Amino acid sequence: xxxxxxxxxxxxxxxxxxxxxxxxxxxxxxxxxxxxxxxxxxxxxxxxxxxxxxxxxxxxxxxxxxxxxxxxxxxxxxxxxxxxxxxxxxxxxxxxxxxxxxxxxxxxxxxxxxxxxxxxxxxxxxxxxxxxxxxxxxxxxxxxxxxxxxxxxxxxxxxxxxxxxxxxxxxxxx
Amino acid sequence: xxxxxxxxxxxxxxxxxxxxxxxxxxxxxxxxxxxxxxxxxxxxxxxxxxxxxxxxxxxxxxxxxxxxxxxxxxxxxxxxxxxxxxxxxxxxxxxxxxxxxxxxxxxxxxxxxxxxxxxxxxxxxxxxxxxxxxxxxxxxxxxxxxxxxxxxxxxxxxxxxxxxxxxxxxxxxxxxxxxxxxxxxxxxxxxxxxxxxxxxxxxxxxxxxxxxxxxxxxxxxxxxxxxxxxxxxxxxxxxxxxxxxxxxxxxxx
Numbered sequence: 001x002x003x004x005x006x007x008x009x010x011x012x013x014x015x016x017x018x019x020x021x022x023x024x025x026x027x028x029x030x031x032x033x034x035x036x037x038x039x040x041x042x043x044x045x046x047x048x049x050x051x052x053x054x055x056x057x058x059x060x061x062x063x064x065x066x067x068x069x070x071x072x073x074x075x076x077x078x079x080x081x082x083x084x085x086x087x088x089x090x091x092x093x094x095x096x097x098x099x100x101x102x103x104x105x106x107x108x109x110x111x112x113x114x115x116x117x118x119x120x121x122x123x124x125x126x127x128x129x130x131x132x133x134x135x136x137x138x139x140x141x142x143x144x145x146x147x148x149x150x151x152x153x154x155x156x157x158x159x160x161x162x163x164x165x166x167x168x169x170x171x172x173x174x
Numbered sequence: 175x176x177x178x179x180x181x182x183x184x185x186x187x188x189x190x191x192x193x194x195x196x197x198x199x200x201x202x203x204x205x206x207x208x209x210x211x212x213x214x215x216x217x218x219x220x221x222x223x224x225x226x227x228x229x230x231x232x233x234x235x236x237x238x239x240x241x242x243x244x245x246x247x248x249x250x251x252x253x254x255x256x257x258x259x260x261x262x263x264x265x266x267x268x269x270x271x272x273x274x275x276x277x278x279x280x281x282x283x284x285x286x287x288x289x290x291x292x293x294x295x296x297x298x299x300x301x302x303x304x305x306x307x308x309x310x311x312x313x314x315x316x317x318x319x320x321x322x323x324x325x326x327x328x329x330x331x332x333x334x335x336x337x338x339x340x341x342x343x344x345x346x347x348x349x350x351x352x353x354x355x356x357x358x359x360x361x362x363x364x365x366x367x368x369x370x371x372x373x374x375x376x377x378x379x380x381x382x383x384x385x386x387x388x389x390x391x392x393x394x395x396x397x398x399x400x401x402x403x404x405x406x407x408x409x410x411x412x413x414x415x416x417x418x419x420x421x422x423x424x425x426x427x
Binding site for chain 1: 187188190191193218219222223225226227228229230232233234237240241242244245246247248249
């Protein structure tokens with residue numbers, strides 16, 4: 001089956017074809033999820049926000065002016081959603097974070113690593129997550145984050161160093 | 175950490191990210207061949223990178239089902255099924271308050287329409303307003319009360335959790351302190367027992383030494399007595415021999 005272009009899928013979605021939007025959602029879900037994971041640090045929060053972002057995209061697809069820009073548009077929605085969630089959490093001044101949902105069995109062994117990733121500052125966590133979890137090259141990460149490749153390298157370097165420090169502090173040295 | 179090691183650990187980070195030049199790689203290899211600390215740092219970072227890749231792989235494995243679930247939810251909304259709306263709006267739409275409010279408004283609207291149709295008189299706006307207020311108040315009061323109770327309960331739970339964390343910290347600190355005190359006391363007791371054992375040992379050695387000394391002295395005394403006895407026998411022998419020699423010439427003469 002030939003792959004339909006984003007423009008065609010967006011145009012079809014505008015006319016109420018949810019099947020076409022489902023194809024778009026499937027195509028960009030991972031990118032959205034990775035950005036959410038990078039910004040929020042928690043897999044469960046990232047899942048919720050990615051899902052809500054896709055549904056928000058469906059409700060507002062008519063607002064998208066350039067059909068070819070669906071990818072960057074949906075990522076922008078996800079980032080704004082994450083920012084408002086982070087602000088909301090800060091405003092609530094929660095000393096204790098929400099009880100996390102039970103971890104998937106296969107991810108339990110990485111709990112220490114996940115906690116360390118959550119504690120990384122967002123500016124270095126996002127490139128790290130995009131690089132390792134999104135399997136994106138430094139150039140791709142740089143383009144998406146509007147940074148220079150050397151800037152991305154520097155952030156990855158800082159993130160690697162900080163992650164090591166946090167793992168030692170947690171007592172999760174490998 | 176020496177200045178050299180600091181520079182090398184920076185190079186190790188570049189190496190881990192795959193951006194270290196061939197020339198620097200050689201310098202780094204020469205250094206880690208002789209520096210165990212940097213060698214260990216490099217190994218740990220390599221292991222952490224491997225773990226990150228593994229974790230990312232596992233997360234990626236769960237991506238397909240999530241995508242399918244998402245696509246299915248969107249497609250099914252075509253068939254008239256309810257779609258999950260964003261959290262805030264979804265919460266409002268699904269809340270009891272909104273349902274009751276809608277029900278109350280519908281009831282009032284029906285009542286108002288019936289009144290308009292059945293009564294020739296124009297509607298009393300003030301009366302209608304009071305009716306709406308009363309109806310809304312009676313229908314929402316209980317729910318608002320319940321909602322407030324839930325909010326208070328949530329706040330209380332959060333406060334309890336905060337207290338729990340403080341209590342846990344305090345207990346942990348107390349436990350550490352108790353362990354330290356216990357360790358100090360045990361060490362002191364252990365030292366006293368060791369001292370006692372050493373004193374006993376010294377006493378035993380001293381007693382054994384006294385016994386040995388006594389036995390040696392006795393052995394010397396026995397040897398001396400034997401020597402004196404032998405000497406007497408020897409002298410007596412000599413005397414009797416001399417006496418025999420003196421007697422013999424007289425007899426010959």
